[in-house]
Structures are given as C-alpha cells and as structure tokens.
Amino acid sequence: xxxxxxxxxxxxxxxxxxxxxxxxxxxxxxxxxxxxxxxxxxxxxxxxxxxxxxxxxxxxxxxxxxxxxxxxxxxxxxxxxxxxxxxxxxxxxxxxxxxxxxxxxxxxxxxxxxxxxxxxxxxxxxxxxxxxxxxxxxxxxxxxxxxxxxxxxxxxxxxxxxxxxxxxxxxxxxxxxxxxxxxxxxxxxxxxxxxxxxxxxxxxxxxxxxxxxxxxxxxxxxxxxxxxxxxxxxxxxxxxxxxxxxxxxxxxxxxxxxxxxxxxxxxxxxxxxxxxxxxxxxxxxxxxxxxx
Numbered sequence: 324x325x326x327x328x329x330x331x332x333x334x335x336x337x338x339x340x341x342x343x344x345x346x347x348x349x350x351x352x353x354x355x356x357x358x359x360x361x362x363x364x365x366x367x368x369x370x371x372x373x374x375x376x377x378x379x380x381x382x383x384x385x386x387x388x389x390x391x392x393x394x395x396x397x398x399x400x401x402x403x404x405x406x407x408x409x410x411x412x413x414x415x416x417x418x419x420x421x422x423x424x425x426x427x428x429x430x431x432x433x434x435x436x437x438x439x440x441x442x443x444x445x446x447x448x449x450x451x452x453x454x455x456x457x458x459x460x461x462x463x464x465x466x467x468x469x470x471x472x473x474x475x476x477x478x479x480x481x482x483x484x485x486x487x488x489x490x491x492x493x494x495x496x497x498x499x500x501x502x503x504x505x506x507x508x509x510x511x512x513x514x515x516x517x518x519x520x521x522x523x524x525x526x527x528x529x530x531x532x533x534x535x536x537x538x539x540x541x542x543x544x545x546x547x548x549x550x551x552x553x554x555x556x557x558x559x560x561x562x563x564x565x566x567x568x569x570x571x572x573x574x575x576x577x578x579x580x581x582x583x584x585x586x587x588x589x590x591x592x593x594x595x596x597x598x599x600x601x602x603x604x605x606x607x608x609x610x611x612x613x614x615x
Contacts, residue, residue, distance in 0.1 A: 342450050348410075348514075351507035358500035366493060366505040367512075370408060375513045376549040378406030379417075380576040384551070387469065388418045391564030392580060393591040400474055404485050410510045411517065412455060413479030415462055415469045420454050422465045425561055428536040429525065437525040437537070445522035446514075516547045524554035531568070532559035540572070550574030556595070565594035 355363075382402030385391040394402070403414045411417055420434050429436045434454035437444040448454050462470050469475045486506060493505040519541075528539025538558040545552030545567065553566040553574060565581075567574030583589045 336451060338450055338452075338455060341455060345446075345450070348507050348511050351503055352511035355500070355503035355508040358503060360497075360500065362497055363501050363504035366497065366501050367509040370489065370505050371509045371513055372549075373405050374408035374410075374509070375516065376576055376579065377402055378404075379409050379411060379513075379517060380549045380551055381580060382406045383411075383414055383417045384421065385564045385576065385580065387414055387475075388421045389562050389564075390468075391562055391593050392584070392589045394583075394589045398588060400478075403475060403478060407478060407482040407485045408489060409513050409517070410483070410486060411514070413482035414475050415466055415479035416455065416457060418469055419457050419462045419466045423454075423461075424521075425558075426465070428538075428558065435521040437522055441522055441526065444525065445518045448521075516544070517551075519544045520548055520551050520554060524552055528552075528555070530555045532556065534558045542572075545573065550576040560595045562593050563595040564592050565596070568595060 382399075383406040386394060386399060386402060406414055406417070412420075424433055424435065427433045429438050434452070435444045435448040440447065459470075469479075490502055490506050493502045497505075524539050524541045524544055525537045526539065528541035528544075530539060532555055534555060536558055538555040540555045541552045543552070544554075550566050550573065551557075553568070553572050556568050556572070557563070557566050565574060565577045566572075567577060577594075580589070580592060584592045
C-alpha cells in the first residue's frame, strides 16, 4: 500500500507555473473591469454558470468525486468538459484532491486544511505542495475509476484546450474585452468562490450535523457556488447529490440534478431528505452504496 506521506500536501516548494498563471489571470481580471458592457457581463455569467455549476458542482464534485448519480457517458464527458472551463485543473486531478480531502479532512494529509491557516486553505495550497501535482500512483489509489477511463486521462492532461477554444470564440464575437470578461474575470471570480468552500465553510456558519470536522453551512457561500456552501450537510453525507436539505437551503445544483432525473437523463440519484411527519423530524436516507 502506498505510504500516505507520498501525497502529503505541505511543502516549501513553490509551484511557479501555478503562481505565474494566478498572477496573470488576476491582472487581466482587473483589466477587464475597465471594459464593461452588458454583452461582456452576459458572456461572463453564462460561462461562470457552465463552468462552476455544470462543470465543478454537478460534474467534478457530485458526479465524478462522489458518484451521487449515474449519467450516460456522453453526459458525464460533457460535464467534465464544462468543468475544465473553470480552470481548476482536469477532472482526474480535481477528483483525487477532493477525495483525499474527505479521507483526511483537517489533518496534515488534507490538501487544504484550514487548520494550516486561512490563506493556506483558500489558495496557498495551490501555490505550494503537491495537491495540483499528484503522482500517477496517488491518482490510481484515490481515483481508480477515472484512471481507467481514457477520456478522463486525456482531458486531464489537456484540460486547458477547451478554454482556448472558448477564448477564440469570444474574441471572434466581442474582441479583447469579451475575452477578458469571459475567460479571465470569470475564472478568477470562480476560483475565489470555490476556494471559499475550502476555507470559509470550515470556519464560519452553522452546523446541522455533529461531524468529526469543522465543516459549516454558509448561506452566502452557497449563493455564489450554486449550493456548494451547505458544507456541513455535505461532509455528513458526502454521497448525497442533495446538499441543501431544508426549503430555505437553496441548492441550485441539486435543482438541476433533480430536473435531469425527472426528464430521464440521469438515474440512481442518491439524496438525503428530511421530512416532517406527525410533528417529528424523520430523516430518510436513500441507499448510499459504495462507489463502484
């Protein structure tokens, strides 16, 4: 068995490629603010939704990482391509990091534990350490389902190509300003919203479940991550495709998953539901079988 020390995330080595990319993206995101137009804003919002909701929330997270529902391969691959548009690495790398996070939450093996500092859990972990550069052995251990899938292996290696294609289309439609909004500003905002799930929802919010970690439910973060901010709910029942459990816990990713199930595009949706019967709260947990 592989020693866990081999994927320990803490390191003093700076990931220079990542650091330079982060600086460039943030610089151009600021530049985008000087070229506002409603067309540019619309492009950014649409691509933020596609990358952040369809791609990261529904695709990388609830489908690929936790197998909260079963989708036909064409839809799984489509959601994976959407996920690459968020520029948070490819599906194999992202899933491996997140599965390690759940396996070793808030320990020294957690890629982005807030107990190592708020900045570390927010974005420091991508600038140092190994979480963005897993060995093949680590990916095989934590994501064997994806390492056996040639499409996911390929797109994980070339995850930036869909963004290049989208960038070319944006430039053709709206020039440099639309490219700045639809790629750089959208990506930077999406990064920070996602990173808030790693940092802030382990520090601030309410707790529905007494989990072994410090996960919290945070309505504000849920609002900007399409429902991913109901983090205590998620850590309590990781497999559940539904994170917002009460009527006031708005979970847009779940609403879309529920809709896809109703129209027959996906099946075997696993969801934790709470219902009030005769004045008593009864938890009804649909079968959460181990991922294949």
